[in-house]
Amino acid sequence: MAKIKGTIIVDKERCKGCAVCVASCPFQVLHLSSQVNGRGYPFAEMEHPDQCTGCASCAVICPDSCITVYRQKFE
Amino acid sequence: MAEFEVEIKPENLVYGTPKLITDRIMHYCPGCSHGTIHKLVAEVIEEMGLAEKTIGVSPVGCSVFAYNYIDIDWVQAAHGRAAAVATAVKRLYPEKMVFTYQGDGDLAAIGTGESIHACNRGENIVVIYINNAIYGMTGGQMAPTTLLGMKTATTPYGRDPKLHGYPYKIADMMAHLDGVCYITRQSVHTPVNVRKAKKALRKAFENAMAGKGLSLVEFVATCNSGWKQSPVASNRWMEENMLPFYPLGDIKDI
Numbered sequence: 001m002a003k004i005k006g007t008i009i010v011d012k013e014r015c016k017g018c019a020v021c022v023a024s025c026p027f028q029v030l031h032l033s034s035q036v037n038g039r040g041y042p043f044a045e046m047e048h049p050d051q052c053t054g055c056a057s058c059a060v061i062c063p064d065s066c067i068t069v070y071r072q073k074f075e
Numbered sequence: 076m077a078e079f080e081v082e083i084k085p086e087n088l089v090y091g092t093p094k095l096i097t098d099r100i101m102h103y104c105p106g107c108s109h110g111t112i113h114k115l116v117a118e119v120i121e122e123m124g125l126a127e128k129t130i131g132v133s134p135v136g137c138s139v140f141a142y143n144y145i146d147i148d149w150v151q152a153a154h155g156r157a158a159a160v161a162t163a164v165k166r167l168y169p170e171k172m173v174f175t176y177q178g179d180g181d182l183a184a185i186g187t188g189e190s191i192h193a194c195n196r197g198e199n200i201v202v203i204y205i206n207n208a209i210y211g212m213t214g215g216q217m218a219p220t221t222l223l224g225m226k227t228a229t230t231p232y233g234r235d236p237k238l239h240g241y242p243y244k245i246a247d248m249m250a251h252l253d254g255v256c257y258i259t260r261q262s263v264h265t266p267v268n269v270r271k272a273k274k275a276l277r278k279a280f281e282n283a284m285a286g287k288g289l290s291l292v293e294f295v296a297t298c299n300s301g302w303k304q305s306p307v308a309s310n311r312w313m314e315e316n317m318l319p320f321y322p323l324g325d326i327k328d329i
């Protein structure tokens with residue numbers, strides 16, 4: 001059965017930890033890190049990467065252009 | 076789950092930073108709507124192939140430095156005067172795509188006169204109007220757009236119409252002017268709204284290039300610092316309090 005999977009890459013140093021992406025992910029994939037980046041912000045990361053579909057909701061809403069989204073179909 | 080590891084390669088790319096967004100880290104507060112709206116502007120310009128043809132006019136307000144973030148030509152106007160400057164630029168270079176980017180303090184307070192007359196003259200420009208119901212840059216003072224009861228630095232007990240007058244919908248007022256071809260109110264507080272807003276912005280840019288008159292795209296937006304709420308709570312507050320008074324959708328489309 002075909003399966004569509006997604007993944008994201010977060011530019012950690014650009015991220016300001018606003019959590020708007022976390023709240024916008026329809027599959028609760030994201031959370032904020034317990035560590036902070038060079039500017040003192042916690043950054044977005046995938047807590048449940050298996051659930052990412054690559055829908056890009058997190059990326060389109062991110063005000064700081066931190067998220068790149070990839071998606072692949074597995075036959 | 077290693078068998079389902081998504082490969083990071085260009086064929087699998089779904090969404091990346093718009094090419095016209097510069098590497099510079101934006102000075103905006105975390106979660107500020109300005110950043111999301113900047114991306115839409117960059118995407119529309121890029122997708123229409125207008126990067127070399129577009130001149131933006133930035134305001135005074137938090138978005139004064141918009142010219143640092145979108146890699147096109149810009150002019151920075153005095154407070155409220157963006158539509159007057161854009162008029163001059165467009166008349167000198169009629170083949171260019173000219174737009175303004177203005178907050179509610181800039182457009183609907185100090186620049187009311189310039190904005191209304193640019194609309195009335197039907198200048199072939201796009202006006203992007205960011206309504207966060209507050210003067211964000213100067214520390215969160217009341218704007219003409221501040222909701223009744225809303226607390227700001229200058230209305231600590233909430234906006235009282237007896238003392239401060241009523242909030243107003245300048246986009247609805249402008250819809251009565253014959254020079255205006257398209258007025259719409261959008262937001263970027265959910266991914267669905269972001270996608271809708273982009274379509275509206277594109278239509279506005281197409282109108283300007285087709286010489287149809289002035290298009291105004293209002294964004295109901297958040298200022299989480301001024302509102303003294305987290306970015307996520309601000310989006311919720313906006314939906315519950317701003318949208319009933321500033322409803323989303325097209326106001327005029329001819």
Ligand SMILES: Cc1ncc(C[n+]2csc(CCOP(=O)(O)OP(=O)(O)O)c2C)c(N)n1
Nearest residue numbers: 135136137154178179180181209210211212
């Ligand atoms: C002539 C003049 N008057 C007043 C100011 C102070 N001032 C700077 S920004 C601003 C209002 C900004 O509010 P808005 O346009 O809503 O932008 P925001 O920061 O909320 O995005 C004011 C009153 C100024 N810079 N110049």
Ligand code: SF4
Nearest residue numbers: 025052053055056058
């Ligand atoms: S791409 Fe979609 S599913 Fe994946 S993290 Fe972003 S919002 Fe969630």
Ligand code: SF4
Nearest residue numbers: 015016018019021062
């Ligand atoms: S929306 Fe962007 S800036 Fe905000 S937490 Fe997510 S990745 Fe970071």
Ligand code: SF4
Nearest residue numbers: 104107137211298299
């Ligand atoms: S003060 Fe308000 S409008 Fe200005 S950057 Fe901060 S959140 Fe955005």
Ligand SMILES: [Mg+2]
Nearest residue numbers: 178179209211
């Ligand atoms: Mg404002």
